[in-house]
Amino acid sequence: MVEIREISESEKAYWDSEIRRFDYAHPLNAFDWGKIRQIDNWSPIYLVAERSGRFCGALMILSKKIPFTPFSIFYSPRSPVWDYDDDETIEKLIEAARKIAKNKKALFLRCDPAIPEGVIASNGDKLTRLGFRHLEQRWTFWNTPRDVSRIDLTRAQTAEGFFNLLDRDTRRCIRKAAKEGVAIEPATTESELEIFYGIFKEFTVNKGFMSRGYEYQRRLWETYVTHENGRLFLAKYQGNIIGGLICIMFADKCLAMHMGTPYKYHNLYSYYAYVWESIKWAKERGCRWYSFRGVGTTPTQEHFKNKFLPEPVGMAGYYDLPFRSWLYRIFYVLEFQALPRAWPALIRVRRIYKTALTIFGQQSLTGQRPGLYTRLKQNLQRTAP
DSSP states (O other): OEEEEEEOGGGHHHHHHHHTTSTTOOGGGSHHHHHHGGGGTOEEEEEEEEETTEEEEEEEEEEEEOTTSSOEEEEEETOOEEOTTOHHHHHHHHHHHHHHHHHHTEEEEEEEOSOBHHHHHHHOOTTGGGTOEEOOOSOOSSSOOSEEEEEEGGGSSSHHHHHHHSOHHHHHHHHHHHHTTEEEEEOOSHHHHHHHHHHHHHHHHHHTOOOOOHHHHHHHHHHTGGGTSEEEEEEEETTEEEEEEEEEEETTEEEEEEEEOOGGGGGGTHHHHHHHHHHHHHHHTTOSEEEEEESOSSHHHHHHHHTTOOEEEEBOOOEEEESSHHHHHHHHHIIIIIHHHHHHHHHHHHHHHHHHHHHHOOOOTTSOOOOHHHHHHHHHHHHOO
């Protein structure tokens, strides 16, 4: 008989060691990922399934309150985790989620399990049988991508062997960065992280996509990088940091989280160099695959990622389990109809805001800047006799 219980941080090691055993374990299944998402006001709930005292599955639920309402929404990134032929375990996990949803006044639970869609097609859809709606969308604004670019690192026995699998042009671009004077080094201090974040945030504004605040990357640094479960690779040119990439690792898999280099350094090919160094690091650490997450939102991005021999992998996709049907329908319409129409305007407003900051006052590297009163006071102090 399968029993479900909620665990706390005191059993973090138990959670992580057992999750690693599953074939489809993913870096976002790590216990620490739930702690990271607290930065965005998500509260993690960790459910474990045990059969006769032995771990047989898990469900991480992130709960977030909807502002100005008594309601919340649930999200389980790359979860649940269980043996796909173990029906009793998944039934008990979802039954437990329903009970928690009632207490938390949740509108729905969204899952995007780390299971390839081919497995679902061949073995039947276990989640729809439990009342989930399988969404047709292949991308959303707030969930992990359904289609990912994943590099099979087992194709070669060594990092050098994998490097030799890359085409001649890709190897040339990687080497060119060094010839141009670019050095790729792991970050060792939080001040370097701050500089990288400033570059990355500017990069996202210019590219037209949103980014989280500095505190999010600082938590990645403290939780993963400082414990050797992640690394920030920095591109340095003439003594200055000009870009980089941060990645995290769990269960013998490596996930590239954020990367960016200003366009003015485009001809230095630093992005080829730090991507390769991160792949090399993952291979040397024994990872089975390295993922770019999404396949790329533009042909240019997709072309660049394809240089490193990834395979496009379609995941099972998004599943919604509604608890309050009419409120869920409203949320669905807002998410998939209203938000896509408003998104271009939100991006334009962000660019205007960034331009205003540039004109009227410089932001700090961490995205914070003094308030108006503070800046006026500083100016008066500078001009005082």
